[in-house]
Amino acid sequence: MIRVMVVDDEALVRSGFTMILNPAADIEVVAATCGGQALAAAVEHAPDLALLDVRMPDVDGLTVLARLMELPERPVVAMLTTLDSDEYIATALRSGASGFLVKDTDPDELARLVRSPAAGAVVLAPRVTATVISGYLHHHGEHRAAAHMVSRLSAREREILVLLSQGLSNADIGRRLHLSIGTVKDHVSAVLAKLDVGNRVQAALWAQRAGLLDGAPA
Known part of the structure; x- marks a missing residue:
């Protein structure tokens, strides 16, 4: 509930x-x-x-x-x-x-x-x-800094960052990537920690700044 x-x-x-x-x-x-x-x-x-x-x-x-x-x-x-x-x-x-x-x-x-x-x-x-x-981004866009932050992520973490930025739940990401929900949660926690953000919206903003969402499906 x-x-x-x-x-x-x-x-x-x-x-x-x-x-x-x-x-x-x-x-x-x-x-x-x-x-x-x-x-x-x-x-x-x-x-x-x-x-x-x-x-x-x-x-x-x-x-x-x-x-x-x-x-x-x-x-x-x-x-x-x-x-x-x-x-x-x-x-x-x-x-x-x-x-x-x-x-x-x-x-x-x-x-x-x-x-x-x-x-x-x-x-x-x-x-x-x-x-x-x-x-x-209009007020706080720093693409170079964003690219540096995102470079800390592994290829799998960047993939998950893109998907969570599209609003997908952990279960949806797991189905898309054929991963368990527990594994997805671990990856999401790692992404938030490496980007030094407190939630998924802030992580999505880093993804947008770094250009990871350019051309990604809405």
Whole structure:
């Protein structure tokens, strides 16, 4: 069961996400709250995944993200965005966000995306990918440094980096490369360690900077 916390200043958004996600057999919305109460709700309910609005009037979403990342058992955090907040993307990634979802995500797609962290995949809505990566690289693109970082990886690790950057779960990567999930997990851990990043989204940004995704299937 994937335990989800929805953090948004609008009650309608919170109730909408709850109504969409709760009917899924493997998903439970354990808390739906505004930003000011998010930390207390996270401590009380220990969610696996927090869907966190970027912009809230009571407490800024980036402030909430930083506080959640300080918890001993911190949740995976996917930022909720309207695609008009590119200036927040770099800060959110550096602060530990593991993905971005748009608020008007199709209901059928939402449950699938929420399942991604449990399967070891990136929480990233498809139409957010270009905005996230291109916006981040515009401000922080250092292709030479990226190429140096990626050169630390073995050929197999680079192959896995490309696949995880495409949003594939550990199970999907295993099937593609005929590897066990345990072996894939070990390779992914090695990739994150060698790139000195905390999650798969940040690893995907290194792959993009280094040109590994040029011509790769979306």
